[in-house]
Amino acid sequence: MNLDQTAVREIVRRALAEDLGPDRLDVTSVATIPADQTDTGDLVARADGVVAGLDVAAAVFDEASGGTVGFAKKVSDGARVARGDVLATVAGPTRAILTAERTALNLLSRMSGVATHTRAWADALAGTKALVLDTRKTTPGLRALEKYAVRAGGGTNKRMGLYDVAMIKDNHTVAAGGIAPAFRLVREAFPDVTIQVEVDTVAEAVEAVEAGSTFLLLDNMEPHQLREVVAAVDGRAELEATGGLTLDRAREFAETGVDYLSVGALTHSSPILDIALDLRPRS
Structure with missing residues (x-):
């Protein structure tokens, strides 16, 4: 830490x-x-x-x-x-x-x-394989301190900024003409960077994995949808549930088989x- x-x-x-x-x-x-x-x-x-x-x-x-x-x-x-x-x-x-x-x-x-808020999430996920992740929704100027605090509370840091991990979100997909073209463009420009892809459906998840992605953000999906993606991906990529997650439902989402739950509230609302x-x- x-x-x-x-x-x-x-x-x-x-x-x-x-x-x-x-x-x-x-x-x-x-x-x-x-x-x-x-x-x-x-x-x-x-x-x-x-x-x-x-x-x-x-x-x-x-x-x-x-x-x-x-x-x-x-x-x-x-x-x-x-x-x-x-x-x-x-x-x-x-x-x-x-x-x-x-x-x-x-x-x-x-x-x-x-750290206190993060510990509540970590405790809620105990016994599942899912880890709680932070996001870039941090106080300007205090990101290093807040992400350290997440670690102290038992959470896991995602990327520190726009420079260390490529995250292809929906707007990037639209601008590039699709998930596969966006993934190819990032890989060609930055061969060594980790690439993560945001998806909204099972079909998009499969498309992203077939394009080469090994890390998917499953945006605003309910537990039954997450289970479908887990089955369709079948271990070919790490899976992160994101968007609208709340502590009272944390375990319900974790038990779907995803690897991570990302929670902006750890840093923007604690x-x-x-x-x-x-x-x-x-x-």
Whole structure:
């Protein structure tokens, strides 16, 4: 579940700049807290869930403080936590801790919310061969973090963007004059790229497989239709159910024999996991 630390630092710097403005200034903390004051605080879960993004939160405190705030994790990403659990402890200059607080919590809470939602899907599919996939329906600028959070929650990443996998969707098929011509054009242009094909019917699924596709997106199909495609394809391609899937019907779709369920809601509709920073009382 590695994260690109260069990408993390870039995201953290942008997020802090948004909060601190051109002068990099927290006017409230500067006005109310002596420069030499130090404190210790705990990052605490306010609800049950799954944690993701602790290293990202640590990077926020480090960046905002110039390395003067220490960050000690009490749990690991992917852990299930309960309301009241301490996730990490921070210690150092109080001004820096409070300056970093909201940015760190925004990112940590967002990522943990995605992980929590993903875990619910992974649990629903347990015992079937189907895995839950994310999509490109991510928050602009936060794709790397949100896809990491999906992994922390027990999900699987699909493609990162338009550059690493070719996905022939219905509009591409229309523009190219059919599934087979579209597949041929992509294969000729990019011989080594993985190609996935979106289909709406059993006939299109068979056409795509015969054209050479080994991965099909089965768009907005009901379980009985998915079973028909599974039988017709007969193991010649991996199959992904996509479109309009809901958690309450997840297992019904998984038990059709498809390999994946892709769920845009993992990243576009997950509520945050409420996490707070509590300074310890001063002695």
